[in-house]
Amino acid sequence: MSRSFPYLVAAAFSKGPFNGNPAAAVFIDENLETDTLMKIAANLNQPITSVIGPQMPSVDKTVAAFGIRWFKPTFREIAICGHGTMVAARAIFERGLGDSVEVVELHTGRGDVMKARKVGKDGIEIRLSSGTLREVSSEESPRIAAAVSKAFGRNVAIKYIGTGGKGFENYVVVELDEQENLGKSEVDAVALLETGYTINVITTASSSGEELFVSRMFAPAVIPPPFEDQVCGSAHCLTGPYWHRKNGLAADQAFNAKMVSSRGGDLNLVWDQKTAVIALKGETFVMASGEIYV
Secondary structure, three states, rough: OEEEEEEEEEEOOOOOOOOOOEEEEEEOOOOHHHHHHHHHHHHHOOEEEEEEEEEEOOOOOOEEEEEEEEEHHHHHHOOOOOOHHHHHHHHHHHOOOOOOEEEEEEOOOOOOOOEEEOOOOOEEEEEEEEOEEEEOOOOHHHHHHHHHHHHHOOOEEEEEEEEEEEOOOOEEEEOOHHHHHHOOOOOOHHHHHHHOEEEEEEEEOOOOOOEEEEEEEEEEOOOOOEEEEEEOOOOOOHHHHHHHOOOOOOOOEOOOOOOOOOOOOOEEEEEEOOOEEEEEEEEEEEEEEEEEOO
């Protein structure tokens, strides 16, 4: 006999169905095998599926706590996912938690606690630990620069190359000159395997007046073709502080960022330098909901 579980599919960092980063959220109140959860994620075939467990006890009536796991459709579980957290929180708020609940806590299997709160009608804010960048060495820089130019099919103007510190060791951030027109550039992401880093974040300043900077994230070693994350929350744990410092913004000053992938996504950021925490806020748009059968 089949069992049914409620699910929701939404786009994070978007006000509509054709932008942002999609994810599914499924409420599963049974102890299903990991293999079954992976098959559910494969059936839903979204960039990420958040599996939300039963509600957990909370001593604070303003907080609703749940367990969470994240699965890619390629039969792989990942430790943490920013946009999957946002969609999971939207799904939880959609179910109705009572007027007293202000914050959703999502507890991971490794002991992390992701917190999300509702902002306005459809917005969700999550808070992540920010990271630091260090400029790459003179020995490493030519290899990364060559890989980036190869990916773009031309010699691009590079202004900075930095790698992430603790917690972001597999990230490299490359700032290009704004004139490179990042959003309109065709990128052969496979060439970025030669940087030696798993997560390749390319960024430029923005002159639109709507956001401080734009970026794209490529991870050909872990993301299926076309090897690009449409909107990557964790990348902003590095690019947010980088551009905040570069522009001399005041502490806790809010600023906007945009990912210029094919779908695109809009983020509002606030960086607390003292606590090394960055708040990511974005709209969420529900595209589908219903029941899945297992």
